[in-house]
Amino acid sequence: MASPEIETLTQALARLPGLGPRSARRAVLHLLKKREAAMAPLLRALEAVNERLVTCHVCGNVDTTDPCTICADPRRDARLLCVVEEVADLWALDRARLFPGRFHVLGGRLSALEGVRPEDLAIDSLIRRVAAGGIDEVVLAMNATLEGQTTAHYIAERIESFPVRLTQLAHGLPVGGELDYLDEGTLAQALRARRPVS
Amino acid sequence: MHIAAHAIVCAVLPHGEHGAIARLMTPEDGLQPGYVRGGRSRRLRPVLLPGNVVAAEFRARTEDQLAGLTVELVHSRGPLLGEALAAAAIDWATALSAAALPEGLPAPRLYEALDGLLGAIEHAPSARGWTAALVRYELLLLAELGFGLDLSQCVATGASEDLAFVSPRSAGAVSRAAGEAYAARLLRLPPFLRDGGEAEWPDLLDGLRLTGFFLDRDVLTDRKQAVLAARERLVQRLRRVTN
Numbered sequence: 001m002a003s004p005e006i007e008t009l010t011q012a013l014a015r016l017p018g019l020g021p022r023s024a025r026r027a028v029l030h031l032l033k034k035r036e037a038a039m040a041p042l043l044r045a046l047e048a049v050n051e052r053l054v055t056c057h058v059c060g061n062v063d064t065t066d067p068c069t070i071c072a073d074p075r076r077d078a079r080l081l082c083v084v085e086e087v088a089d090l091w092a093l094d095r096a097r098l099f100p101g102r103f104h105v106l107g108g109r110l111s112a113l114e115g116v117r118p119e120d121l122a123i124d125s126l127i128r129r130v131a132a133g134g135i136d137e138v139v140l141a142m143n144a145t146l147e148g149q150t151t152a153h154y155i156a157e158r159i160e161s162f163p164v165r166l167t168q169l170a171h172g173l174p175v176g177g178e179l180d181y182l183d184e185g186t187l188a189q190a191l192r193a194r195r196p197v198s
Numbered sequence: 199m200h201i202a203a204h205a206i207v208c209a210v211l212p213h214g215e216h217g218a219i220a221r222l223m224t225p226e227d228g229l230q231p232g233y234v235r236g237g238r239s240r241r242l243r244p245v246l247l248p249g250n251v252v253a254a255e256f257r258a259r260t261e262d263q264l265a266g267l268t269v270e271l272v273h274s275r276g277p278l279l280g281e282a283l284a285a286a287a288i289d290w291a292t293a294l295s296a297a298a299l300p301e302g303l304p305a306p307r308l309y310e311a312l313d314g315l316l317g318a319i320e321h322a323p324s325a326r327g328w329t330a331a332l333v334r335y336e337l338l339l340l341a342e343l344g345f346g347l348d349l350s351q352c353v354a355t356g357a358s359e360d361l362a363f364v365s366p367r368s369a370g371a372v373s374r375a376a377g378e379a380y381a382a383r384l385l386r387l388p389p390f391l392r393d394g395g396e397a398e399w400p401d402l403l404d405g406l407r408l409t410g411f412f413l414d415r416d417v418l419t420d421r422k423q424a425v426l427a428a429r430e431r432l433v434q435r436l437r438r439v440t441n
Contacts, residue, residue, distance in 0.1 A: 017215060018215065110427075110428075110431075112289055112290065112293035112297075112424070112425045112427065112428035113209050113211075113293050113296060113297060113425060114424075115421075115424025115425070115427070117424070117427045144244075144276075144279065145243070145247065145279075146247055146248045146249070146279060146285060146288060146289055146292075147289070149279040149280065149285050150285050150286060150289050150428075150431075153282035153285060153286065154431065156282070157282070157435075171280070181241075183244040183245060183271050183274055183276070184271065184273070184274045184276075185244050185247065185250070185271075185274030185275070185276020185277055186244055186276065188274070188276065188277040189276065189277055189280070192277065192280075
């Protein structure tokens with residue numbers, strides 16, 4: 001039987017995504033056993049992030065500095081701007097270090113049933129960034145869902161009057177994907193986006 | 199409860215970390231909700247796109263229980279997501295069905311109409327080809343929910359000829375002779391809703407204005423009002439096409 005404090009810690013961990021009561025209990029036991037090696041560094045890291053966590057006023061990313069490390073990085077190509085739905089998408093794209101430009105986080109996607117309207121998203125701030133100039137290309141990196149694509153079309157309409165190149169992530173065959181297991185929608189997209197073999 | 203049928207995906211909401219609650223339009227049993235285990239997995243995400251037709255199997259021990267749902271793709275409308283107008287129309291038609299219809303109310307005519315509308319969006323060479331189907335679907339949905347428009351005769355004179363307006367108060371048709379003096383306060387009844395056949399853009403936009411008024415007033419009230427934003431975006435896009 002654990003003390004109320006340990007029980008509270010277990011319950012708090014169990015509420016995190018990917019963890020349930022059993023895995024939370026295992027994590028707590030691990031932290032208790034490795035107090036110096038695991039619990040103390042975790043506590044310091046949590047405190048540091050909690051004290052300094054801010055939302056970047058430029059792109060909407062969450063970081064411990066404002067502007068965030070991506071916006072403040074002079075090696076980033078300021079002429080390229082990638083628009084994503086959520087911070088998780090930004091982190092996924094940046095993890096691969098494939099995109100050399102900067103980002104803009106919308107904070108969601110237009111949704112009829114959830115009542116998310118353009119004014120609920122960071123679309124106006126995106127338009128202001130594009131209108132300010134210095135951007136050559138805007139990459140719309142929305143999810144390939146109905147809501148994601150509806151959002152992409154809406155943004156495309158708002159941006160089309162500005163002198164920037166508007167592009168979108170390709171849809172189709174995933175790397176390592178087998179044709180036999182793909183749905184016909186994905187296959188149709190892949191066929192539509194086929195290209196000559198050089 | 200056991201329902202096995204081809205159904206149209208109307209709405210999908212995440213539930214838990216991996217699952218989803220999907221609401222599907224079935225031919226005989228109306229709008230049915232079901233829990234899809236692994237509904238947010240890589241395999242099932244492209245299957246559970248609104249507008250897709252799936253082979254669905256709902257199973258529940260009692261009528262009140264949320265059914266477990268398994269789906270297999272029959273026809274994907276995913277390729278249409280790249281087209282702005284088609285995507286906006288599918289978004290609106292499926293969201294309207296999911297928001298307006300009560301669950302479990304059999305509506306075979308609506309299923310047929312929604313299937314026909316989505317087919318028209320997919321195959322019509324231009325938006326003009328499916329906008330009339332959209333207006334007719336909205337009219338049918340109003341009628342199925344008990345807010346049907348009476349377009350058979352004039353509410354003022356009883357005449358059945360030359361009906362040109364609809365009264366916003368009674369939802370009944372008004373003849374040109376009786377309504378001309380009050381035209382500013384009446385909604386225009388486009389000829390294609392009265393006589394059938396094809397329609398031009400001004401008539402189609404009048405049709406959308408007509409159904410939009412009654413959907414706003416009678417069906418999509420309170421919390422459902424937010425759904426109308428998707429319709430507004432679609433209508434604005436259609437207006438740009440006509441310009």
